[in-house]
Amino acid sequence: MRGLVARIEDVGARRSLETELARMAYSDPLTGLANRRALLQSLEDGVAAEEHQTALLLLDLDGFKNVNDTRGHDFGDELLVEVSRRIKELLRPTDVGARLGGDEFAILLRASRSEAVATAKALVDRLAEPYEFHDESTVFVTGSVGIATAAEGLGDPELLLRNADLALRAAKQAGKNRYATYDAEFDRVVRRKNELTQELRGAIDRDELHLVYQPVFSVSDRTIVGAEALMRWHHPRLGQVSPGEFIPAATESGLTQDLAVWTVNRAAEQLAQWHSAGIKAWISVNVSVKELHTALFATEVNTALIAAGVPAKRLVLEVTEHDFSHQMNTLIAQLGALRGAGVRIALDDFGSGYSSLGQLDRLPVDILKIDRDLIAKDDGGVGPSRPSPSPSAASSAWRSSPKASRPTSSSTP
Numbered sequence: 001m002r003g004l005v006a007r008i009e010d011v012g013a014r015r016s017l018e019t020e021l022a023r024m025a026y027s028d029p030l031t032g033l034a035n036r037r038a039l040l041q042s043l044e045d046g047v048a049a050e051e052h053q054t055a056l057l058l059l060d061l062d063g064f065k066n067v068n069d070t071r072g073h074d075f076g077d078e079l080l081v082e083v084s085r086r087i088k089e090l091l092r093p094t095d096v097g098a099r100l101g102g103d104e105f106a107i108l109l110r111a112s113r114s115e116a117v118a119t120a121k122a123l124v125d126r127l128a129e130p131y132e133f134h135d136e137s138t139v140f141v142t143g144s145v146g147i148a149t150a151a152e153g154l155g156d157p158e159l160l161l162r163n164a165d166l167a168l169r170a171a172k173q174a175g176k177n178r179y180a181t182y183d184a185e186f187d188r189v190v191r192r193k194n195e196l197t198q199e200l201r202g203a204i205d206r207d208e209l210h211l212v213y214q215p216v217f218s219v220s221d222r223t224i225v226g227a228e229a230l231m232r233w234h235h236p237r238l239g240q241v242s243p244g245e246f247i248p249a250a251t252e253s254g255l256t257q258d259l260a261v262w263t264v265n266r267a268a269e270q271l272a273q274w275h276s277a278g279i280k281a282w283i284s285v286n287v288s289v290k291e292l293h294t295a296l297f298a299t300e301v302n303t304a305l306i307a308a309g310v311p312a313k314r315l316v317l318e319v320t321e322h323d324f325s326h327q328m329n330t331l332i333a334q335l336g337a338l339r340g341a342g343v344r345i346a347l348d349d350f351g352s353g354y355s356s357l358g359q360l361d362r363l364p365v366d367i368l369k370i371d372r373d374l375i376a377k378d379d380g381g382v383g384p385s386r387p388s389p390s391p392s393a394a395s396s397a398w399r400s401s402p403k404a405s406r407p408t409s410s411s412t413p
Contacts, residue, residue, distance in 0.1 A: 030077060031084035033105070034098040042096045042108050043157035054150035055116035057107040058164040059087075059123065062142045062176040064103035071139075079131060079139065086126050090119060106164075113149050113181070120145045120179035128177060142177035144168060149182075166190060196249045199235060204262050209233055211266050213283070226282040226316070229267045231259065251288070260291045261300045267315065268308035275310055284316035284346055284367075292319070292334045302341060312342025316367060320348045336364040 026038035034042070043056070061083065068076040080103065087097045087105060096108040107123070109116050127143035146168025148160055163182040169190070171180035203209050213227035233241045250256050267283045274281060291297045305312050317338060319331075335345050346367035360368075 028084075028099040031081055031099050033084050033087070034096055036098065036100045039096060039098040039100065039106055039108060040157065040161075043160060053110050053112060054160070055109045055111050055113065056148050056160050056164045057109065057116060057120055057123070057179075058100075058146045058161075058168045059105040059107070059127075059143050060168055060172070061103040061127075062144055062172075064141060067139060067141065075133070078133060079141065082131055083127065083141075083143075087123070090122055090126070113147075113151075116147050116149065117179070117181065120147050124177065124179055144171040144176050145179035146171055147179060147181045163187070192245070193249050193252075196238075196241065196246050197253045197255075199238065200233070200246055200250060200253070200255060203233060203235070204258065208235055209259075209262065211263065211270070213270075216284075224281055226284065228284045228318070229263060229270075229286075231263060256288055256290055257294060257297065260285070260287050260297065261304075264301055264315070265304045265307075268304040268310060271310040271314045272308040275314075280314075282314045282316055282344070284318045286318045286320075286348070288319075289331065292331055298334070298338055298341070301338065301343060305343075313344060316344045316346050318346040318348050318369070332362060332364060339364045339366070 026035060026041075027033065028035045043054075064076065064079070067079055080099070083103075083105070084097070084099065087107065091097050091107070092110075094110040098106045098108070100106055107119070109119060111119065124143055124145055127141070131139045131141060133139070146164045146166065148163035148167055150160055166187055167180045167182040170183065170186050171178050174180060210232055211229045212232055214230060215224045216226040216228065217223065218225045231243060231247075233243075233246050235241055250259055263285050267285050271283055287297075301315070301317075302312075305315060317335075319335070339345050344366040345364055346369060347363065347365045348369045350368045350370050
């Protein structure tokens with residue numbers, strides 16, 4: 001006897017669960033847009049199939065952190081949902097909108113470069129419109145957009161994503177609330193800065209840095225009374241690196257403290273050599289706000305002077321006037337402490353920033369370096385129609401030449 005046994009099972013619930021899990025794996029739970037995984041998959045498919053018609057837009061909100069900090073994360077989430085809704089309004093059936101995380105979004109377009117630019121412009125304009133919420137409050141948030149096309153990415157999805165990110169960075173640096181397209185020159189500059197930052201970290205240990213000294217003359221008899229220490233960097237592979245390149249790189253990467261301490265120590269050693277040779281000139285060293293806000297820096301200065309055996313008055317710490325625009329009371333206190341130890345303080349570029357003659361009573365300053373523009377004639381020269389400050393003044397102005405004047409390369413002024 002033959003028979004057939006059939007077992008019937010309802011798998012609808014399981015299929016629904018599998019479908020939901022797959023959807024969750026490729027979508028952002030807050031906004032409903034695609035997530036990073038889904039975008040990368042779409043990038044691979046799109047670049048491979050339609051390389052010349054694929055463009056990627058990366059979007060980052062300007063000032064979103066302030067909204068989160070002042071209104072709370074729930075309010076921030078509500079704002080992100082509204083941003084995603086505005087993005088969806090601009091999407092065509094062939095486009096993919098994604099939230100990559102935080103306040104960073106992306107749009108993958110099957111479009112030419114000109115079409116991508118038009119979409120980016122519309123997106124920036126739409127995001128700049130006010131956001132009104134359930135509590136009747138209104139928030140203004142803008143967005144910056146970076147654009148890259150598959151042709152620039154050379155068919156590599158990861159490279160396309162990187163190029164769009166570089167374009168977004170350019171838009172941010174240009175002032176935000178705008179779009180920027182990938183630019184090979186900007187790419188080169190970023191790569192150069194990253195390379196300098198990495199190499200600069202070991203420059204002190206590799207003994208690649210040295211100081212040159214720009215002499216300072218007495219107005220009355222033209223004798224050399226001091227010198228300004230200027231850092232120079234010679235890399236064995238990169239060659240001579242301009243301070244205009246490595247100083248900003250050091251600032252962004254937090255290396256200015258190490259460089260300032262190194263400079264003070266080298267200057268103190270040079271002062272000791274000059275003292276032994278009977279030279280009574282002083283040396284000025286440029287320092288920034290970051291160093292002055294660190295109590296350890298004052299200790300390093302005193303240690304360097306004691307180790308070299310030179311009087312503190314031979315060292316001048318030079319601060320640009322613009323540094324006094326923020327946390328002025330803190331700066332005054334730090335400079336006052338250094339000055340109390342015998343170190344002299346110079347205020348650079350006076351007249352170009354926020355200080356005034358009335359503020360000089362508050363500032364613990366021994367020397368003024370007057371900005372060239374303050375005494376320059378209309379034709380760019382420095383004329384006698386505006387008298388130079390007297391060197392005998394309480395805060396003497398000892399140089400009015402521009403910072404760009406050539407330094408001497410000798411070890412003695």
